[in-house]
Amino acid sequence: MPVSCRKPIVAVPADLRQFEGALWHATPNQYVNAALKVADVMSFIVPAFEEGNDVDTILDRVDGVLVSGAVSNVHPSLYGREATEADGPFDHGRDATSLPMIRRAIERGIPLLAICRGIQELNVALGGTLASEIQDQPGNWDHRKPDVPDRDAMYAIRQPVFVKEGSCIADFLGFSGEVQVNSLHRQAIAKTAPRLKVEATAADGTIEAVSVIDAKNFAVGVQWHPEYWAETDAPSAALFKAFGDAVRAYAASTSGETSTPVARTA
Numbered sequence: 001m002p003v004s005c006r007k008p009i010v011a012v013p014a015d016l017r018q019f020e021g022a023l024w025h026a027t028p029n030q031y032v033n034a035a036l037k038v039a040d041v042m043s044f045i046v047p048a049f050e051e052g053n054d055v056d057t058i059l060d061r062v063d064g065v066l067v068s069g070a071v072s073n074v075h076p077s078l079y080g081r082e083a084t085e086a087d088g089p090f091d092h093g094r095d096a097t098s099l100p101m102i103r104r105a106i107e108r109g110i111p112l113l114a115i116c117r118g119i120q121e122l123n124v125a126l127g128g129t130l131a132s133e134i135q136d137q138p139g140n141w142d143h144r145k146p147d148v149p150d151r152d153a154m155y156a157i158r159q160p161v162f163v164k165e166g167s168c169i170a171d172f173l174g175f176s177g178e179v180q181v182n183s184l185h186r187q188a189i190a191k192t193a194p195r196l197k198v199e200a201t202a203a204d205g206t207i208e209a210v211s212v213i214d215a216k217n218f219a220v221g222v223q224w225h226p227e228y229w230a231e232t233d234a235p236s237a238a239l240f241k242a243f244g245d246a247v248r249a250y251a252a253s254t255s256g257e258t259s260t261p262v263a264r265t266a
């Protein structure tokens with residue numbers, strides 16, 4: 001099959017999780033499902049090794065990067081401060097894989113969509129900082145994961161965010177202003193990295209979306225979870241479709257396909 005006809009593939013940095021007494025490199029289905037069903041791209045889940053992942057070798061083989069949410073938090077030492085109890089739980093393997101991959105994808109102009117923990121990693125990777133337990137700050141809304149057993153209720157769309165006019169996200173959505181989203185986070189961007197432009201905020205001022213200034217390609221982070229309702233919620237779908245389009249354009253531009261595909265030898 002000619003390269004240009006193949007479905008593109010995106011790297012998804014895994015989380016390190018403990019299940020049934022074993023250590024797993026895992027990512028929740030909602031991310032790779034939205035990638036496949038809405039962005040129409042396949043996923044390569046990248047093991048969260050603290051050492052041994054060669055980022056450029058991985059990026060040479062993919063057409064985009066999708067950075068998922070996670071219950072763990074970016075280690076504060078990565079943005080210049082001591083860790084406290086409030087900053088955990090940590091995932092050093094995820095940090096060691098994701099941050100270098102984010103920086104390199106931006107340098108190489110590989111499409112990047114960063115979600116929840118992902119926007120926080122994007123900010124730290126580019127020199128910004130994070131705040132913990134933001135719900136404790138006076139005047140802040142409670143952005144935390146709802147304490148409910150049902151996952152659909154946990155990811156329920158329940159909070160307005162305000163998308164700035166002229167932003168990348170407004171382009172993808174086809175409008176600016178209020179968008180209803182879900183919310184499952186205790187941390188948020190404190191100092192915005194120099195290369196990031198704030199694209200959306202919550203009513204309490206929490207930064208809810210950013211884009212990379214002067215990016216060579218699609219490079220967006222959102223604090224909410226568009227993957228969860230991407231098959232049914234129009235704004236969520238618009239974001240994933242825009243990401244998929246950028247990934248396909250990148251794949252086509254780098255396919256290096258000869259006019260006649262090289263015949264496979266037996």
Ligand SMILES: N[C@@H](CCC(=O)NCCCC(=O)O)C(=O)O
Pocket residue numbers: 068069070071072073115116117118145184185186187188
């Ligand atoms: N840990 C960070 C990022 C939150 C996040 O990515 N939430 C999605 C996963 C929710 C879960 O499974 O607990 C923060 O808390 O800000």
